[in-house]
Amino acid sequence: MASVDLLLRNVRIATCVDDECSVSASSFVAITAGRIAQIGAMRELDPKLHVGNELDAEGALLTPGLIDCHTHLVYAGDRWREFELRLQGASYEDIARAGGGIRSTVQHTRDADAATLFAQSERRLRSLMQHGVTTVEIKSGYGLSLEAELKCLQVARSLGARCPVNVRTTLLAAHALPSEFDGRADAYIDEIVQRIVPEAARAQLADAVDAFCDRIGFTAAQTRRVFEAARARGLPVKLHAEQLSNQHGAALAAEFGALSADHLEHVDEAGVIALARAGTVAVLLPGAYYFLRDTQPPPIELLRRHRVPMAVATDCNPGTSPTTHLQLMMNMACTLFRITPAEAWLGVTRHAATALGMAATHGTVEVGKHADLCLWDAEHPAEIACAIAASPLRVRLHHGVEHAV
Numbered sequence: 482m483a484s485v486d487l488l489l490r491n492v493r494i495a496t497c498v499d500d501e502c503s504v505s506a507s508s509f510v511a512i513t514a515g516r517i518a519q520i521g522a523m524r525e526l527d528p529k530l531h532v533g534n535e536l537d538a539e540g541a542l543l544t545p546g547l548i549d550c551h552t553h554l555v556y557a558g559d560r561w562r563e564f565e566l567r568l569q570g571a572s573y574e575d576i577a578r579a580g581g582g583i584r585s586t587v588q589h590t591r592d593a594d595a596a597t598l599f600a601q602s603e604r605r606l607r608s609l610m611q612h613g614v615t616t617v618e619i620k621s622g623y624g625l626s627l628e629a630e631l632k633c634l635q636v637a638r639s640l641g642a643r644c645p646v647n648v649r650t651t652l653l654a655a656h657a658l659p660s661e662f663d664g665r666a667d668a669y670i671d672e673i674v675q676r677i678v679p680e681a682a683r684a685q686l687a688d689a690v691d692a693f694c695d696r697i698g699f700t701a702a703q704t705r706r707v708f709e710a711a712r713a714r715g716l717p718v719k720l721h722a723e724q725l726s727n728q729h730g731a732a733l734a735a736e737f738g739a740l741s742a743d744h745l746e747h748v749d750e751a752g753v754i755a756l757a758r759a760g761t762v763a764v765l766l767p768g769a770y771y772f773l774r775d776t777q778p779p780p781i782e783l784l785r786r787h788r789v790p791m792a793v794a795t796d797c798n799p800g801t802s803p804t805t806h807l808q809l810m811m812n813m814a815c816t817l818f819r820i821t822p823a824e825a826w827l828g829v830t831r832h833a834a835t836a837l838g839m840a841a842t843h844g845t846v847e848v849g850k851h852a853d854l855c856l857w858d859a860e861h862p863a864e865i866a867c868a869i870a871a872s873p874l875r876v877r878l879h880h881g882v883e884h885a886v
């Protein structure tokens with residue numbers, strides 16, 4: 482190797498390649514053209530190596546950059562009044578049925594112009610990045626019309642172009658029934674299938690297609706039509722599945738080879754087996770579970786037994802998970818769902834990359850992968866999963882470039 486752009490010295494690396502998240506002895510990482518070019522023990526470092534920049538980490542912990550594989554961070558307005566209502570006893574489903582919930586955010590999001598939406602969303606994105614996120618998935622789903630859904634996806638794409646972070650976009654037009662389609666859910670599905678999916682695909686604004694399959698969302702039959710439209714355009718699918726009830730969405734997602742099935746509090750063993758066979762990632766969202774005071778956690782033991790890869794994400798949204806703290810979600814997944822710190826780490830790195838179809842290039846510290854990395858003042862990865870909201874992040878690297886946190 483002739484020359485490198487950036488040399489990280491004296492790092493202890495948790496590559497997230499092994500399931501235990503083990504930590505290496507003192508090592509170096511050489512980065513060229515935004516990719517990891519070489520990794521080795523400090524004693525193997527060639528003293529004649531021609532180096533552009535150098536960073537002596539003095540024994541700090543190096544991990545893959547964090548990947549938040551499920552967010553709804555492009556929206557306008559807020560929902561704190563609804564939080565107060567729920568504290569007085571109203572349920573999430575009651576509020577949704579009374580026209581609040583997702584629909585109230587839809588109104589604010591439709592009313593906001595792209596610049597306002599960008600500014601409000603960028604604040605949340607910057608906060609995610611401060612917590613170590615180098616890749617984020619952003620869903621639409623608060624527009625619910627062709628024009629407003631495309632506006633949200635365009636804002637998500639601009640966020641990716643203007644901020645040092647990778648953005649993957651997901652079209653979630655089947656998030657809720659917009660009021661102009663009241664009583665005509667199948668007509669709205671026609672609109673999604675005939676116009677919204679084709680237009681989003683044509684404009685290359687969506688990397689995947691998602692739906693909310695539940696009592697207050699769409700039926701499995703309606704979800705199937707959305708998935709067929711996605712497949713016809715060559716777009717991979719994901720699904721909000723079995724969050725509030727078991728609609729057998731996980732099996733449906735698996736049938737379409739979904740990248741991920743998300744939430745899964747009410748999935749049964751048949752659904753878990755289907756996910757395992759399809760290689761679909763189970764995305765755990767402890768923020769929504771906590772905020773809705775749910776009492777049925779996802780069946781972790783079943784997911785483990787059938788070797789379904791588990792990811793952990795923020796679900797950042799105003800109604801059920803108003804958070805941008807992915808590290809805290811690791812802690813909550815351990816505390817509330819009883820996964821191990823190592824599982825939580827794989828959930829925000831390697832398995833999160835798989836949930837976005839990015840496993841070949843992201844999610845681990847390996848030669849050839851993108852140099853999206855985090856440097857922590859921590860002894861061990863478990864220390865970061867153990868901490869409640871403390872953030873020992875020192876440096877975040879996106880594509881080999883250092884960013885202050």
Ligand code: NIG
Nearest residue numbers: 583693721769796798800801
């Ligand atoms: O992932 N479950 C549906 N969608 C979001 C909530 C959206 C909202 O309430 O605004 C979720 O939890």
Ligand code: FE
Nearest residue numbers: 551553721796
């Ligand atoms: Fe969600």
